[in-house]
Amino acid sequence: MSAKIKIITVIYVFIIAGIVVLADVKSTQYLLRFSGGIPYFDKIAHFLLMGGFSFLVNLLLSARSVSVWKLRYLLGSIIVLTVVTIEEFSQMFIGGRSFDVGDLVADYAGIMIFGEFARLIYRRYFEKKPETRM
Numbered sequence: 181m182s183a184k185i186k187i188i189t190v191i192y193v194f195i196i197a198g199i200v201v202l203a204d205v206k207s208t209q210y211l212l213r214f215s216g217g218i219p220y221f222d223k224i225a226h227f228l229l230m231g232g233f234s235f236l237v238n239l240l241l242s243a244r245s246v247s248v249w250k251l252r253y254l255l256g257s258i259i260v261l262t263v264v265t266i267e268e269f270s271q272m273f274i275g276g277r278s279f280d281v282g283d284l285v286a287d288y289a290g291i292m293i294f295g296e297f298a299r300l301i302y303r304r305y306f307e308k309k310p311e312t313r314m
Contacts, residue, residue: 203277223282227290232294234295237256257291
């Protein structure tokens, strides 16, 4: 996969980590309150941020899939789903944060939809096609 995708993914991970830190540290939580007046902003943000994360990780892993209980899943989506689930549940132990199943549902929806989009993009633009002879 392209070095550009790797760089973009690393930058994206740092952006998400920064947002998580701002949300976790009580003295900086006010920086994220601008969204309070926008209906469903929190859920839309979860969907888009984790979806984007899934998209990039799946492209980085060449849309590789693995079998789990006879079903095929994108490896990148499984990795992102695991990280996101741990992060959301960890909020139960952080003062000023709270676990929200709605956030997790929005995360999962973004991970799955954007993961499949990454698979489509990879197959269409990056996968090596066999040469045809005439």
